[in-house]
Amino acid sequence: MSRKLVLDAALVATARDAALGAGPSASASDGGWSAPLGGWPEPVLKDFTGSTNEDLAGLGSAAAHLSVVSTLDQRSGRGRLDRQWVAPAGACLATSLLLRAPAAVPADSLGWSTVLVALVAARTVNELAGREAAHVKWPNDLLVDGKKVAGILARLVPGEPGQGHSVVVGIGINLDQSREELPVGTATSLAMAGIEASAEAVLGTLWARLGRITHEWFEVRGSVTAPLHSLGGESVLEAARRSSATLGNEVRVHLPGGSELVGIAADLDADGCLMVRDGQGEMHHIHAGDVVHLRRSDGGYA
Numbered sequence: 001m002s003r004k005l006v007l008d009a010a011l012v013a014t015a016r017d018a019a020l021g022a023g024p025s026a027s028a029s030d031g032g033w034s035a036p037l038g039g040w041p042e043p044v045l046k047d048f049t050g051s052t053n054e055d056l057a058g059l060g061s062a063a064a065h066l067s068v069v070s071t072l073d074q075r076s077g078r079g080r081l082d083r084q085w086v087a088p089a090g091a092c093l094a095t096s097l098l099l100r101a102p103a104a105v106p107a108d109s110l111g112w113s114t115v116l117v118a119l120v121a122a123r124t125v126n127e128l129a130g131r132e133a134a135h136v137k138w139p140n141d142l143l144v145d146g147k148k149v150a151g152i153l154a155r156l157v158p159g160e161p162g163q164g165h166s167v168v169v170g171i172g173i174n175l176d177q178s179r180e181e182l183p184v185g186t187a188t189s190l191a192m193a194g195i196e197a198s199a200e201a202v203l204g205t206l207w208a209r210l211g212r213i214t215h216e217w218f219e220v221r222g223s224v225t226a227p228l229h230s231l232g233g234e235s236v237l238e239a240a241r242r243s244s245a246t247l248g249n250e251v252r253v254h255l256p257g258g259s260e261l262v263g264i265a266a267d268l269d270a271d272g273c274l275m276v277r278d279g280q281g282e283m284h285h286i287h288a289g290d291v292v293h294l295r296r297s298d299g300g301y302a
Contacts, residue, residue, distance in 0.1 A: 003088070003089070004072065004199065005089055006045070006072070007070060007071070007203065009042075009045055011201075012045070012200045012203050012204045013040075014200075014204065015198075015205055015208075016207050017034075017204075018205075019204060020033075020212065033211075033212050036065050036066050036215070040066065041067045043068045043070060043203075045069075045070055047071070048071060048074070048089070049069075049071050049074055049075070050074070050076035051074065052069045052074060052094050052170060053155070053168055053170040056069045056096040059098075063098050064098070064100070065098065065099065066097065067098040068095060068097050070095040071094050072089065072092070072199060073089040074092070087181075088177065091176055091189070093203060094171075094172045095172075095203060095206070096168060096171075097117075097168075098168055099113060099167040099168075099169060099210075101165055103159070103162060105222040106221070107158065109223070110156055111156075112222070113154045113169055114139060114152050114169070115139070116214070116236060117154065117210065118136040118140065118141075118142055118243075119213075119236070119239050119240060120206060120209045121134070121142050122134040122142055123209055124202065124205045124209055125142070125149070125190070127205060128190075128195060128202065129144075129193070129195040133193060136240065137245045137246055138246040138265070138288070138294065139272070140152045140153065142173075143245050144188055144193045144195070145188065149173060149189060149190060150172060150173040150174065151171070152171045153170045155167065155168045155169075171206075173202060174188065174189035174190065175189060175191065175202070176189055176190065176191035177191070178191075190202075212230045213230045213231065217236065223235070224237040244268070246265045246294070247265050247267065247268070249265050250262070250264055250265075251263065251264070251294055252295050253276060254295075261276055261278060261286070263276040263284070264276065269285060272288065273285040273288075274286045274294075
């Protein structure tokens, strides 16, 4: 299979501006926001790299809010719990974005960055698909038609006293792998789901949506209960609940040390924990950092 191996910066910018409705068509409901203060950073689009997260971190303190590093050939990518992320060159869009929060946004609120990016990614895929195809598997996977199409990893970078904190968010999105090219049967690609979208369209739309939503989210100091125009009037917590592929399912939570919890995924709390009700009716609040694996009890991926 012949694949495109290099991203086109002009096409990324075109997709970004189209997603924002740049110019007279900018949506008043989104506040008309079209660019970060100082303009959009120049994207770093690499022919190949070891890790886009490491590349972005290497830009240092001079890197602006919404800086982006992206490639179609990431060779040493890592996911949650240091799991390896492997894909044929050209088949997966690996992207890292920098979120620089104002000092008024507490570090605890930035713990929601993974969920926020997952929500943006789901909306990006749904927009490109023309249907509600994507949902979020807690805490950091994006599913399309019930199978994993993307994984997300966020790392907090503490700021100096009196300054805001930053978050480096990495996301890998399967673009056009075939069934034979995917490592497990619970994975999929946009192409396998019948979603035809270029890598530039995915990146540009994701970048634009994340910029608009984080702009408004930072204005409410990272609140997960405040309604946001850019989320259709929903709060981050409400949108996360509605987009969840996990809530309502019986799940098996594998915890460190070999223990496990089986119960119904009942809700998300304001701290981002998954609330699981066990067979005795007791509610457990599960933090993402405490989970080794989360699966549906029937073997499905949720």
